[in-house]
Amino acid sequence: MEAIPPPPPRILIVDDDESVRDVISVLLREEGYDCVTASGAEAALDVAKSDDTPLVISDMKMPGKDGLWLLEAFRDQHPDTSVIMLTGYGDTESAVDCLRRGAVDYLLKPPKLTDLIRSIERALAKRRVELAKKRYQKKLERKVRDRTTELRNALKDVSTTYQNTLLALVSALDAREHETSDHSQRVVEYTVAIATRMTIKGQELDEIGRGALLHDIGKIGVPDAVLLKPGKLTPDEWIEMRKHPDIGFNMIAPIPFLSTPAQIVLSHQERFDGEGYPRKMRREDIHIGARIFAVADTLDAMTSDRPYRKGTSFANAIAEISRCTGTQFDPEVVKAFLDIGEAGLVRIKENMVARKKAAEQAKAQAPGGQGPSVDSR
Numbered sequence: 001m002e003a004i005p006p007p008p009p010r011i012l013i014v015d016d017d018e019s020v021r022d023v024i025s026v027l028l029r030e031e032g033y034d035c036v037t038a039s040g041a042e043a044a045l046d047v048a049k050s051d052d053t054p055l056v057i058s059d060m061k062m063p064g065k066d067g068l069w070l071l072e073a074f075r076d077q078h079p080d081t082s083v084i085m086l087t088g089y090g091d092t093e094s095a096v097d098c099l100r101r102g103a104v105d106y107l108l109k110p111p112k113l114t115d116l117i118r119s120i121e122r123a124l125a126k127r128r129v130e131l132a133k134k135r136y137q138k139k140l141e142r143k144v145r146d147r148t149t150e151l152r153n154a155l156k157d158v159s160t161t162y163q164n165t166l167l168a169l170v171s172a173l174d175a176r177e178h179e180t181s182d183h184s185q186r187v188v189e190y191t192v193a194i195a196t197r198m199t200i201k202g203q204e205l206d207e208i209g210r211g212a213l214l215h216d217i218g219k220i221g222v223p224d225a226v227l228l229k230p231g232k233l234t235p236d237e238w239i240e241m242r243k244h245p246d247i248g249f250n251m252i253a254p255i256p257f258l259s260t261p262a263q264i265v266l267s268h269q270e271r272f273d274g275e276g277y278p279r280k281m282r283r284e285d286i287h288i289g290a291r292i293f294a295v296a297d298t299l300d301a302m303t304s305d306r307p308y309r310k311g312t313s314f315a316n317a318i319a320e321i322s323r324c325t326g327t328q329f330d331p332e333v334v335k336a337f338l339d340i341g342e343a344g345l346v347r348i349k350e351n352m353v354a355r356k357k358a359a360e361q362a363k364a365q366a367p368g369g370q371g372p373s374v375d376s377r
Helices: 018-030 041-050 067-077 092-100 113-176 183-197 202-213 217-221 235-241 244-252 256-267 288-303 314-323 331-365
Strands: 010-014 034-038 055-059 082-087 105-108
Touching: 010 018, 010 041, 018 034, 018 113, 034 041, 041 055, 041 067, 055 067, 055 113, 067 082, 067 092, 082 092, 082 113, 092 105, 105 113, 183 202, 183 288, 183 331, 202 256, 202 288, 217 244, 244 256, 256 288, 288 314, 288 331, 314 331
Parallel strands: 010 034, 010 055, 055 082, 082 105
Antiparallel strands: none
């Protein structure tokens, strides 16, 4: 089956002189072009709206709107249309100006047929190249968008995997230390709430949250005899216990995405007045995430039950933290903490408990979920 040849290019001829329009139209039709005409600039725009017009040949000087006005109009309304300008002798300055404004060529009137055909062929060839470039650009942009979406989803998956891994590691540590009710995750919730109140957001907020989550990771390196000792620690045992910030820092600092959380792990036992450990850092030398964490950790420690004591009320914990402003805690952090208020802090804990309960119920109800336990010893 023979391929159907494409239709001839449509050329719009614009001139206020009817005889000029007719002559050019006849000559170009004999060369195989599809020609339409318009007697003025505004009429030409109306013609161009009705069908695709690859090329316009326009007189420079016409009554009313001139050729330069038409050129600008086509650049604005039909940017893919090429324009060739016709100009009389002595008007070459205007012709050069039209080239600067986007015309592909200009010819002196009356144009020679050979010059006109060459100009048309150059204009149409240039247009084909430009359209091909635009199609390629759009295809490339679409591919970039698709790849960006794929990459964003992949990074999200990786981030989720990292976070789940960290949560599993910290949960194992909490279980080893006999912490109850997800101490590390509660501290993260309080820390993030205070940081958000201090207008910290984005990546910095995420990194502070990770630092809070991993604050005690160094206790993995503390002997059980020290970590799990029910009574008071001896001076030598305290030396061992106080190694855990350095141990944690050395564990995670080499991991690129944990470099900032590592600074929080290292300094989470420092005090605002310089009486903390292990570096005795003070004030702004302590990472802002560690200064925020110190308040959050104290709140959770005071309001959580332990085997050896009952947790105190949120009101008592808030009062104690407020009393230690400027010594143990950064005043700016305490101000943000107090702005959350007792009701807001209680709500954070209650919401976390509710989410955990809902997750456990969903897991139990899911196909293959954990059913009633059976003692099979």
